[in-house]
Amino acid sequence: MDMLLENKNVVVYGAGGAVGGAVARGFAREGARVFLTGRNAERVGTVAKEISAGGGAVETAVVDALDEESVAGHLDAVVADVGRIDVSFNAIGISPRGLQGIPFTDLPVENFMRPITTYAQAHFVIAKSAARHMIPQKSGVILMHTPEPARVSLPLVGGMSVGWAAMEALNRALSAEWAQHGVRSVCLRTTGMVDTPTIDVVYGLHADAMGISTDQVTAAMTAMTHRKRPTALAELVSVATFLASDQAAAMTGTVANLTGGIIVD
Structure with missing residues (x-):
């Protein structure tokens, strides 16, 4: 049976996190050569060792997703080495501490703005840098991931929901400009995933703010x-792998809704 991503070169940002690491392993299982990046070399290296132990082709680099020079320099090196970039998946995240579980009336402006500016900048830098290589080759896929507050209104999420909504708007805009050149852009939207450590922190912050237990949240x-x-991490991986493949060639400028019915279209 042919693998979905055989002979594809994939770059994953935030590869040391739960989502980035899981998706990177999924891409590798489907035959992709994966280039893992992140700011924490040890965490990224751990994921790389797992992929290598399973027979996958993997390389790592320390890259700051907010720094255009860092991102572009890394991609230039990858293309010089292997000739092309087929898929870019951005899974970076920021700590919710000080950003969630706080009423708007008590939330400092800088804490409200941090996720908005961080996510918008990182996703623009990464997409722009990837497109510089994808447009000339007339093919490529840019993937991103948001949770359900990007679309549904929930309290005490702070600027996170605005930042995630901006990502989905950017996803549509990227497609409007680049799909005509063969470069697709797709966002995956899930619920909070209880099999990731971040959601324990998020739900804990909301539980403390509401005076209830984390289990109740x-x-x-x-x-x-x-x-x-809720969405399982393995479910996200399965759909991300499909969207990165040529089988999803007609999907661009859209959101793959994996919320299990929290949001219905």
């Missing part, structure tokens, strides 16, 4: 879905 969020369970 988790139960309330789960009850909002049609199937009464």
